[in-house]
Amino acid sequence: MTVRSAVVDRPIDCAALLAEVADPSTGATALFVGTVRETNLGRPVTGIEYAAYTAMAERELAAIARDTAEQYAPLRLAVEHRTGTLGLGEISIAIAAAHAHRGPAMDAMRDIIEAVKVRVPIWKREHYADGSREWVDPTAVLVP
Amino acid sequence: MTVTVLLFASFADVLGRSRIELAIPPGATVGDTVAQVRATAADRLPPQPLVAVNEEYARYDRVLVAGDELALIPPVAGG
Numbered sequence: 001m002t003v004r005s006a007v008v009d010r011p012i013d014c015a016a017l018l019a020e021v022a023d024p025s026t027g028a029t030a031l032f033v034g035t036v037r038e039t040n041l042g043r044p045v046t047g048i049e050y051a052a053y054t055a056m057a058e059r060e061l062a063a064i065a066r067d068t069a070e071q072y073a074p075l076r077l078a079v080e081h082r083t084g085t086l087g088l089g090e091i092s093i094a095i096a097a098a099h100a101h102r103g104p105a106m107d108a109m110r111d112i113i114e115a116v117k118v119r120v121p122i123w124k125r126e127h128y129a130d131g132s133r134e135w136v137d138p139t140a141v142l143v144p
Numbered sequence: 145m146t147v148t149v150l151l152f153a154s155f156a157d158v159l160g161r162s163r164i165e166l167a168i169p170p171g172a173t174v175g176d177t178v179a180q181v182r183a184t185a186a187d188r189l190p191p192q193p194l195v196a197v198n199e200e201y202a203r204y205d206r207v208l209v210a211g212d213e214l215a216l217i218p219p220v221a222g223g
Binding site for chain 2 (some may be wrong): 034050051052053055056057080091092108113116117118119120121122123124125135136137138139140
């Protein structure tokens with residue numbers, strides 16, 4: 001079983017993550033790739049700046065990876081979340097999960113991205129086309 | 145005694161800094177200390193943000209000891 005997770009400040013190489021989890025014992029590999037989108041809530045976005053409480057984010061990400069690997073054992077897992085300023089289309093997170101069968105591989109991948117969004121201390125500040133910048137608060141109530 | 149308070153993202157913007165060395169009374173809890181930090185920010189921080197002590201999520205009734213690192217965690221937005 002291989003389980004690795006990291007918070008990185010360089011571009012994420014999905015091919016490297018896929019190679020890392022590849023193994024003859026597996027028959028299904030799920031890859032989740034999160035990228036910077038050009039709009040959010042109708043506002044044109046030019047980039048996103050990701051900030052982290054890095055030590056704790058590494059720890060939380062590792063706990064999520066470890067718990068998920070145990071739940072879907074035997075699972076091979078490689079997860080990276082990037083920090084810093086990213087342009088449109090750049091990869092902010094990638095999750096590669098390999099298992100003997102597709103069901104557990106896809107379930108594990110989804111569990112991880114959902115847990116990341118709830119408990120890993122990482123924040124994003126969107127940069128908008130009009131030059132303004134705002135920290136994203138997913139808990140904010142949307143007023144129509 | 146002294147603890148280190150860490151602030152991130154929107155909270156760091158509100159206070160204009162990301163780290164405070166804060167003197168607190170012996171026996172002070174996380175909740176007491178969050179209130180103390182909010183008082184210095186004219187309550188521009190939310191009343192009950194998530195917190196971590198020494199890199200782990202913590203409860204408000206936890207008693208802090210000298211040298212603890214208390215982080216105020218804004219709503220996370222990773223992924």
